[in-house]
Amino acid sequence: xxxxxxxxxxxxxxxxxxxxxxxxxxxVGNINGSQLYQPYELKADFDNIGxxxxxxxxxxxxxxxxxxxxxxxxxxxxxxxxxxxxxGRYVFPRDTFATINTSGLLGEQYVGFDPGGDPQDxxxxxxxxxxxxxxxxxxxxxxFMFSKAEEGSSK
Amino acid sequence: xxxLVGAGFRAIGSRVVNGIWRIGFCARFFGxxxxxxxxxxxxxxxxxxxxxxxxxLSLIIILVSGLFVGMVLGLQGYDTLxxxxxxxxxxxxxxxxxxxxxxxxxxxxxxxxxxxxAITAExxxxxxxxxLSAMEMMAVNPIxxxxxxxxxxxxxxxxxxxxxxxxxGILGGYIVGVIAIGGDSGTFWSQMQxxxxxxxxxxxxxxxxxxxxxxxxxISVFEGFDAQPTAAGVSRATTRTxxxxxxxxxxxxxxxxxxxxRG
Numbered sequence: 001x002x003x004x005x006x007x008x009x010x011x012x013x014x015x016x017x018x019x020x021x022x023x024x025x026x027x028v029g030n031i032n033g034s035q036l037y038q039p040y041e042l043k044a045d046f047d048n049i050g051x052x053x054x055x056x057x058x059x060x061x062x063x064x065x066x067x068x069x070x071x072x073x074x075x076x077x078x079x080x081x082x083x084x085x086x087x088g089r090y091v092f093p094r095d096t097f098a099t100i101n102t103s104g105l106l107g108e109q110y111v112g113f114d115p116g117g118d119p120q121d122x123x124x125x126x127x128x129x130x131x132x133x134x135x136x137x138x139x140x141x142x143x144f145m146f147s148k149a150e151e152g153s154s155k
Numbered sequence: 156x157x158x159l160v161g162a163g164f165r166a167i168g169s170r171v172v173n174g175i176w177r178i179g180f181c182a183r184f185f186g187x188x189x190x191x192x193x194x195x196x197x198x199x200x201x202x203x204x205x206x207x208x209x210x211x212l213s214l215i216i217i218l219v220s221g222l223f224v225g226m227v228l229g230l231q232g233y234d235t236l237x238x239x240x241x242x243x244x245x246x247x248x249x250x251x252x253x254x255x256x257x258x259x260x261x262x263x264x265x266x267x268x269x270x271x272x273a274i275t276a277e278x279x280x281x282x283x284x285x286x287l288s289a290m291e292m293m294a295v296n297p298i299x300x301x302x303x304x305x306x307x308x309x310x311x312x313x314x315x316x317x318x319x320x321x322x323x324g325i326l327g328g329y330i331v332g333v334i335a336i337g338g339d340s341g342t343f344w345s346q347m348q349x350x351x352x353x354x355x356x357x358x359x360x361x362x363x364x365x366x367x368x369x370x371x372x373x374i375s376v377f378e379g380f381d382a383q384p385t386a387a388g389v390s391r392a393t394t395r396t397x398x399x400x401x402x403x404x405x406x407x408x409x410x411x412x413x414x415x416x417r418g
Binding site: 013017 | 207
């Protein structure tokens with residue numbers, strides 16, 4: 001077999017393969033989007049996290065600013081401690097409100113940040129005090145049913 | 156009656172002993188191969204030639220089957236997803252199933268039947284025509300000169316082939332989902348980028364295809380080296396390569412998936 005033909009085809013094959021890997025990481029996998037720039041850690045205590053999962057996004061005004069790093073239960077307060085990694089380019093005021101939201105009716109759950117007006121910013125390792133738990137659909141429905149039932153009996 | 160039972164047990168026993176012996180032999184063969192693979196990198200021309208035979212010549216079958224698998228995924232995925240009003244999720248569906256499972260696994264199966272069988276037949280025939288013994292007579296180690304370059308050629312080719320398979324499959328899904336059915340191109344790509352994670356999906360797929368490459372290449376060269384030096388022996392070894400490699404790919408895929416999904 002001619003040596004230069006082998007070289008040519010191996011060259012084409014390896015180049016194509018590397019291009020495919022590049023395509024998969026940039027166009028399909030969006031390598032920039034999932035990497036956080038010099039991330040720092042924030043914690044928040046929630047009464048109920050609903051279906052929040054590790055690696056769920058943290059959004060502020062709809063923009064992804066971080067990811068949920070870990071979820072644990074505090075042994076003394078029985079609250080859920082959510083640890084988040086936040087992109088180093090963004091800082092938030094100390095009275096930022098953390099809520100657990102759902103994108104769409106059946107979509108994934110994420111942590112939403114509503115910034116307040118405090119002049120001081122949250123630093124790495126700080127704990128967000130003001131939080132709102134996830135809305136649990138079953139509780140909402142049962143509240144609605146009970147209030148309906150009470151209306152019926154008072155008439 | 157008693158003799159029959161004894162013969163049955165003896166048959167089971169000899170199969171088990173033989174199987175264990177072969178596993179041990181294969182492990183020692185693998186160790187020798189690794190120790191002697193310096194030649195394949197000191198003389199890269201040997202390895203490049205094998206990349207040509209097992210990688211470049213498999214391009215057509217990988218590209219075409221990747222395209223068709225992707226197009227079928229697009230059709231089936233659209234049909235199922237639109238029942239739940241979730242046709243937007245076609246992009247993530249196609250990309251995740253290809254990157255995580257179908258790309259490495261189907262490329263591994265195709266690689267075993269296209270390149271693995273050829274490697275086994277070649278080494279087996281070399282053994283049957285006593286070319287390997289002739290090399291040994293000339294103080295050339297056949298494992299370093301013949302086996303190791305073929306092994307490394309397969310290990311290098313396999314991840315590239317799997318990546319090409321996944322890329323072609325995603326293009327196939329795009330052709331069906333966007334161009335043929337008329338979905339939105341922007342939704343297709345942006346939904347895909349939002350749900351495909353570089354680390355968890357792309358890198359894990361590459362790790363999988365690398366492991367499959369090692370397994371299929373090792374089985375191919377081992378079966379060829381261990382073949383009975385007759386025409387029937389070589390054909391049996393070739394069949395065994397395809398069967399054992401396919402089973403190994405599927406079993407390893409389960410193990411790797413369960414490790415990766417938990418982590």
